[in-house]
Each structure stands twice: as structure tokens, then as C-alpha cells.
Amino acid sequence: MTIERTKWSSWLTLVTIFSCALVPLLSAFVLFFWPPDSFSLETTHHGQLITPPLPVNAKQPLQHPENQNRVSEQSSWQLVQIDIKAECKNNPNTPPVSASPTSMQHENEQIIKALGRESHRVTSGYLCLPASPLQAVQATEMTGIVDPNHQLIMVYDSSSDQRAIYQDLKRLLKYSKLG
Structure with a gap:
């Protein structure tokens, strides 16, 4: 293996690990502060x-x-x-x-x-x-x-x-x- 390929592989592993943690946090942040119109925030009772x-x-x-x-x-x-x-x-x-x-x-x-x-x-x-x-x-x-x-x-x-x-x-x- 070449040195460049090892660096690229290490960098890809690091980005994958960080994205596994950051993507859910960012998506939760976005959905909390800017909910889409399809989310119902109304009550569910009929009476x-x-x-x-x-x-x-x-x-x-x-x-x-x-x-x-x-x-x-x-x-x-x-x-x-x-x-x-x-x-x-x-x-x-x-x-x-x-x-x-x-x-x-x-x-x-x-x-x-x-x-x-x-x-x-x-x-x-x-x-x-x-x-x-x-x-x-x-x-x-x-x-x-x-x-x-x-x-x-x-x-x-x-x-x-x-x-x-x-x-x-x-x-x-x-x-x-x-x-």
C-alpha cells in the first residue's frame, strides 16, 4: 500500500465516525426548530x-x-x-x-x-x-x-x-x- 492510499483510508474512516455522530444531531436540530408541514402538532382527541x-x-x-x-x-x-x-x-x-x-x-x-x-x-x-x-x-x-x-x-x-x-x-x- 502506498502512503497516499493509507492517508486517504484513515481520513475516510475519521469522517465516517464523525458523521455517524453529527448527522443524527444535526437532523434532530433541524427538525426541532424547523418542523416540516407534514408533522401534525394538533391534538388527537375528537371530543x-x-x-x-x-x-x-x-x-x-x-x-x-x-x-x-x-x-x-x-x-x-x-x-x-x-x-x-x-x-x-x-x-x-x-x-x-x-x-x-x-x-x-x-x-x-x-x-x-x-x-x-x-x-x-x-x-x-x-x-x-x-x-x-x-x-x-x-x-x-x-x-x-x-x-x-x-x-x-x-x-x-x-x-x-x-x-x-x-x-x-x-x-x-x-x-x-x-x-
Whole structure:
């Protein structure tokens, strides 16, 4: 081997070693300060996030619409039908008396069934709220998600796509150690 070839080989080895360290650092720097438009910096939830979460009265457990005597489990997620009315102050957690379940109750049950093996972690319920806690929401009837700590964390109006509720609930169950 000639001396020039040895120098060239040594120089190439040195550049390769430095580039293995510098290229990832430079690319991370560029992507951090100048992200491309294809990166989504938006939120991934579909419903309206309640911040701060609205505490639900845990002393009066949520009633299941299909069976007034069955009470939801204490440490489970709850997919609730929410009624926003002024008369909710009198009897806040008693569902309206109806001969057949409403379409919203049926859709909530279908969402829970669609969760598959995670469906045991979610129960269905009914919640009646006075208009004051959710002033930003215009609907009088909606679906909500209550976490195992009895806090209403997300709401969807009655016109929301059921697939969006399913995706949010699935994501919550995936990353949650509660319930």
C-alpha cells in the first residue's frame, strides 16, 4: 500500500465516525426548530376536553339507564348520557323514565361492545347536569366520558360520530392504568 492510499483510508474512516455522530444531531436540530408541514402538532382527541375536569358526585353513583337498581362499578371508566337541564338540581342522577332505551343509550352500549376485551373496564350510565358547569356546550343532550376518579373529562354533542367516541375511549383505555 502506498502512503497516499493509507492517508486517504484513515481520513475516510475519521469522517465516517464523525458523521455517524453529527448527522443524527444535526437532523434532530433541524427538525426541532424547523418542523416540516407534514408533522401534525394538533391534538388527537375528537371530543371537547373539559379542563379542569368536572367532578361528578361519587356519593350518588351513576345509574344505568336499563336497570335503575344496578350501580356502576366504583373503579371503571363510564360512558354516560348527559342531560343538561335546569331541573337536574332536584334529582341529578336518576334517568328519565322511558319504555325503550334512547338511540344515544343504544349507541353507547354499541361503543362499549366494540371495545372487545377492554369492554369490562367501561360501564354505561346517565348523568344529569345543571346548565352552569358546561356553559360552553350548546347541546342539551350529549355523551361524556367519566374517568375512574369520577371526573367528567370529555364531552361529545349528540351529532358526534360514534367512531370518534370509540377512538378516544380506546386511546384512553390503552394508556390508562386506572380502571
